[in-house]
Amino acid sequence: MSLRSVVPMPQCVNHDCPQTATTDRERVTERTRTGPRRSLEWHRSHRERAMKADHNETNTDLQPGFEPLRTIFAILVLVLGFAAGARAETGFGTIKATATDGQPFELVALASDVYYQIGGLIAEASIRQRFTNTSNDWIEAQYLLPLPDGAAVHDMTLRVGERVIVGEIREKEQARREYVEAAASGKRAALVEADRANLFRTAVANVGPGETLEVEVRWWQQVSYHDDRFSLTLPLTYTPRYVSQKLAGNAEEGANSHPSRSSTTHDDVHSTEAPTVAISIDLDPGLALSRIESSTHALTVKRQGTRYSITLARGSVAADRDFVLDWLPVLGSAPASAMLSEAVDGETYAMIMMLPNSEIAEPLPRELILVIDTSGSMQGESIRQARAALDLALSSLRPSDRFNVIQFNSETESLFDQAVPATPADVALARQWVAKLYATGGTGMVTALRAALQGSPPPGYVRQVVFATDGAVDDAAGLYQLIDHDLGQSRLFPIGIGSAPNAQFITRAATSGRGSSIVIRGPAEVQARMHELFAKLDRPALRDLSLSWPGIAESYPQRLPDLYAGEPLLVVAKLSNLHGTLEARATGSTSSWAKSLPMDRAARATGIARLWAQRKIESLEQSIDQGANADEVRNAVLQLAIDHHLVSPYTSLIAVEQTPARDAAEDLLSKRIANGQPAGSLAYAATATSAPLQMLIGLILLLIAGVFAWCGRRRQSNSFPA
Numbered sequence: 079m080s081l082r083s084v085v086p087m088p089q090c091v092n093h094d095c096p097q098t099a100t101t102d103r104e105r106v107t108e109r110t111r112t113g114p115r116r117s118l119e120w121h122r123s124h125r126e127r128a129m130k131a132d133h134n135e136t137n138t139d140l141q142p143g144f145e146p147l148r149t150i151f152a153i154l155v156l157v158l159g160f161a162a163g164a165r166a167e168t169g170f171g172t173i174k175a176t177a178t179d180g181q182p183f184e185l186v187a188l189a190s191d192v193y194y195q196i197g198g199l200i201a202e203a204s205i206r207q208r209f210t211n212t213s214n215d216w217i218e219a220q221y222l223l224p225l226p227d228g229a230a231v232h233d234m235t236l237r238v239g240e241r242v243i244v245g246e247i248r249e250k251e252q253a254r255r256e257y258v259e260a261a262a263s264g265k266r267a268a269l270v271e272a273d274r275a276n277l278f279r280t281a282v283a284n285v286g287p288g289e290t291l292e293v294e295v296r297w298w299q300q301v302s303y304h305d306d307r308f309s310l311t312l313p314l315t316y317t318p319r320y321v322s323q324k325l326a327g328n329a330e331e332g333a334n335s336h337p338s339r340s341s342t343t344h345d346d347v348h349s350t351e352a353p354t355v356a357i358s359i360d361l362d363p364g365l366a367l368s369r370i371e372s373s374t375h376a377l378t379v380k381r382q383g384t385r386y387s388i389t390l391a392r393g394s395v396a397a398d399r400d401f402v403l404d405w406l407p408v409l410g411s412a413p414a415s416a417m418l419s420e421a422v423d424g425e426t427y428a429m430i431m432m433l434p435n436s437e438i439a440e441p442l443p444r445e446l447i448l449v450i451d452t453s454g455s456m457q458g459e460s461i462r463q464a465r466a467a468l469d470l471a472l473s474s475l476r477p478s479d480r481f482n483v484i485q486f487n488s489e490t491e492s493l494f495d496q497a498v499p500a501t502p503a504d505v506a507l508a509r510q511w512v513a514k515l516y517a518t519g520g521t522g523m524v525t526a527l528r529a530a531l532q533g534s535p536p537p538g539y540v541r542q543v544v545f546a547t548d549g550a551v552d553d554a555a556g557l558y559q560l561i562d563h564d565l566g567q568s569r570l571f572p573i574g575i576g577s578a579p580n581a582q583f584i585t586r587a588a589t590s591g592r593g594s595s596i597v598i599r600g601p602a603e604v605q606a607r608m609h610e611l612f613a614k615l616d617r618p619a620l621r622d623l624s625l626s627w628p629g630i631a632e633s634y635p636q637r638l639p640d641l642y643a644g645e646p647l648l649v650v651a652k653l654s655n656l657h658g659t660l661e662a663r664a665t666g667s668t669s670s671w672a673k674s675l676p677m678d679r680a681a682r683a684t685g686i687a688r689l690w691a692q693r694k695i696e697s698l699e700q701s702i703d704q705g706a707n708a709d710e711v712r713n714a715v716l717q718l719a720i721d722h723h724l725v726s727p728y729t730s731l732i733a734v735e736q737t738p739a740r741d742a743a744e745d746l747l748s749k750r751i752a753n754g755q756p757a758g759s760l761a762y763a764a765t766a767t768s769a770p771l772q773m774l775i776g777l778i779l780l781l782i783a784g785v786f787a788w789c790g791r792r793r794q795s796n797s798f799p800a
Contacts, residue, residue: 190397192312194359196301198418199429199648200685201310203229204296211285216740217747218261218283224313224753227276227581229297230685230692231725236268236282236733237292245270245731247723249716253730257281264740268293271730275554275582277316278725284740298685298692303431305610305644307406308363314355314397315578315754317455317550318348348755354394357401361386366408373603374402374577398754399577400599415673419656419680422687426653429686432662433646434620434671441616443478444542445497445535446471447568448512449526451547451575453487456517459758460576463598464546467573468512470608471544475500480539483508486526487519496533521551524560531564542615543591546573549580554587559703561590569593569619569640571611578756589635592619594642600758614642618667623647628658628677634693650690656680691722699727 191206211217225231234245243266248256250271260267261283273279278295285291302309361370362385370379376391388403407413416431448468456464468483475481480497481504484490493511498504527545535541549572551557561570570591574584577599588595594614596607623638625631633651641647647662660675695718698711712728719726740746 190353190355192355192357192401194310194312194357194361196310196359196361196363197683198362198364198681199301199303199308199416199431200418200683200689201299201301202296202685203299203312204294206292206294208290208292209282209285210290211287214287215747216287216744217285218281219285220279220281222273222316222753223270223278223280223295224316224578225276225278225295225297226299226311226313227585228689228692228696229276229299230688230722231270231272231278231295231297231731232688232723233296234268234270234731234733235294236266236735237294238266238289238735238739241735243268243733243735245733247720247725247729248732249720250728250730253732256732256734257283260284260734261746262742264738264742264744266291266735266739268733269730270295270725272725272727274319275580276313284746286739298688300429300648300689303433303646303648306412307404310403311581312357312401313578313581314399314401315348315756317548317576317578317580317756319550319580348753353397353754355397356394357390359386359388359403361388361405363405363407365413366411368406368408370403370405372401372403374399374599377403396754396757398757400579400581402599415675417660417675417677417680418683418686420683420686425687426656427686427690428651428653428656428677428680429683429689430649430651430660430675431646432673432675434641434664434673442540442618443476443480443538444615445480445539446475446500447482447484447497447530447541447543448472449484449486449530449543449545449547450512450515451487451521451523451545452485452515452517452519453521453550454518455521455548455550456575458517459601460548461515461517463601463604464573464575465512465515466601466604467546467575467598467608468544469509470605471612472505472509472512474608474612475505477501480536481505481508483512484526484529485515486522487517488522489519490522490525490529492529497535521547523547523551523557527557527560528564531561531566531568531570534567541568542571542593543568544571544573544611545587546575547579547584548576549574549583549587551580551583554583555703557583558586558590558700561587562703565591571595571615573598573607573611576756577758589639592640594645610644614644617643620664620666620671622665624663625649626661626663627651627653628655628660630654632694634690634697636697650686650693652690653677688722688724691718691724694718695724695726 193204193206195202205223209219236243236245245268253269253271257267257269264284266285267283269279269281271279280293280295282291282293299310302311357375367386370377370386370388375395378389378391380387386405412433413431414433416429418429420427448471450464450468452461452464472481472483477500479500481500482497483493493508494504530543530545568591570587571593572584572587572591572595574581574595574597579597579599581597584595584597594611596611598604598607619640619642621640623641625633625638627633631651631653633649635649638647638649641664656677658677660677662671662673662675664671695715698706698715698718702708702711715726716728718724719729725731
């Protein structure tokens with residue numbers, strides 16, 4: 079719905095309607111003065127004026143006995159504030175529960191330690207969490223562990239005192255049955271299973287009074303390389319996800335109906351008191367570096383020959399944002415290509431990276447569609463970053479461009495009915511409109527994406543859709559299907575916003591939309607990241623990429639992406655041999671690109687086989703969205719995950735101590751662990767509020783209304799003579 083939908087519009091036979099921009103500006107200027115909705119500041123000042131007016135009109139008639147209403151109202155507001163906090167628990171790695179004697183206690187994580195060993199393009203990682211049960215009861219703990227997008231989770235151990243219990247991979251339902259049986263019989267057990275997106279559910283059963291246990295989860299992840307820098311990201315928490323009650327047609331219904339798409343947990347639990355985590359990294363870059371830095375955390379870096387030891391400068395920090403590490407090669411030493419290989423069980427696996435030269439050409443006129451997420455999860459710093467990003471995008475428009483702006487929460491709203499020429503007046507109008515946007519409501523992303531992708535750009539124009547969001551959607555399968563179906567001539571460029579955006583959604587939306595993505599995690603990054611994005615938008619992409627392998631190869635991604643300036647082609651493959659030459663080709667706007675890479679020069683590395691298996695699992699899962707048989711996909715993923723000892727939608731890690739520790743007659747208490755509230759977001763600003771909290775708030779509001787009604791009747795009766 080546009081702001082002018084109630085006003086009849088002149089019909090234009092083509093995109094060059096001369097009256098469109100002027101008419102649009104005249105019809106939305108008045109609304110733009112106060113934003114698409116009245117701003118918070120307007121509401122606040124309006125409310126203050128109304129209260130003053132009401133006070134002036136009624137103060138002389140105020141009866142004795144009515145004054146206590148202020149005290150009652152203040153008390154109720156305090157009660158309402160406590161109700162809003164009723165959902166909070168302690169943070170990531172900490173459990174707060176109530177013992178059988180009614181006394182509160184905490185199962186406290188004494189330490190959460192992350193360790194990375196990075197070699198070239200591959201990183202091996204582990205997280206250790208040590209818990210101490212300070213209560214007099216036996217407990218079971220469950221928590222959601224956020225891990226990097228594409229992480230290949232392969233091992234888990236449970237340590238209780240001197241005993242070490244090693245996890246085994248099992249079919250998911252079998253692992254759950256073993257865990258439940260072990261918990262019921264008093265045996266110590268641990269379970270790690272895929273939950274949703276990049277979240278993993280971990281459960282630990284039968285932690286005895288006064289006991290300390292340690293859970294360690296290990297994974298492989300791929301190092302990112304773009305714009306002449308290597309980068310590694312570790313999420314320490316996640317933004318609460320919005321679960322839409324309205325399916326986006328049959329596409330989402332079909333995706334949601336499949337068991338692998340359903341999450342184990344259905345309620346996001348976050349805390350404003352984020353606990354701490356320590357991170358240590360052993361980096362072997364394999365080339366000379368100019369600097370090592372982090373945009374999210376202060377670092378201590380020590381060089382030891384060609385290796386680097388990296389830790390957090392403060393030791394332990396709050397687990398309330400992503401951790402990002404960047405290392406930059408010395409000028410002139412950045413790699414143009416790399417090949418790594420690994421042999422496992424008689425099979426050969428390889429990872430290939432090629433960086434094409436950026437093509438310099440005159441940029442085409444563009445139709446820029448700017449979409450901004452204004453849902454409740456964007457409250458706080460996120461909405462300010464998104465507004466700043468869109469303002470920079472608007473100020474970067476050229477006179478030859480066309481544009482429109484769309485904002486969405488529970489509803490979708492367009493500034494103009496269609497894209498208009500980027501005249502100075504309309505660009506200024508749009509900047510005013512964006513400046514007054516604020517966050518509220520749900521994440522109705524489907525209608526916004528559909529509105530942004532509908533139609534075609536005028537002849538000679540390239541349509542670029544820039545989409546600023548935190549990606550707080552629980553099941554994005556329907557969104558991916560929508561992008562695949564409606565993309566047409568558009569290209570999608572997601573901007574991840576906030577300290578803990580949904581990286582999986584941001585990355586896959588860019589891949590499906592044949593575009594590129596960036597992440598803005600703080601105000602200081604807005605200008606640099608947007609400059610990076612527009613450097614890609616202004617240069618034509620390499621398209622129609624193809625690889626010719628010497629022999630038989632199964633490589634991922636199967637559909638090679640378009641490549642923008644500064645982006646490499648990165649592929650993992652299972653090969654019949656490492657002989658011969660790999661040939662790569664692509665098409666640019668003015669010329670073609672080709673590169674040859676000798677296979678026998680591959681350096682040895684570990685972890686490639688599991689990363690290849692993880693990419694194949696992801697590809698198989700995505701094939702369901704394109705109509706693949708779900709049962710056949712399940713069987714293929716199950717066998718692949720078992721062969722490579724990986725957690726998947728159909729496999730889990732289970733560790734069980736064979737000797738019972740708890741008498742079956744004793745109670746076992748269970749509790750969810752809260753994740754840390756992402757930094758910069760407003761407390762309890764999750765997009766969807768839990769039903770119990772809504773009921774509690776509703777009852778309190780009814781009580782407030784009742785008190786006002788009672789006082790009003792008393793005041794009215796006192797106004798008549800006896």
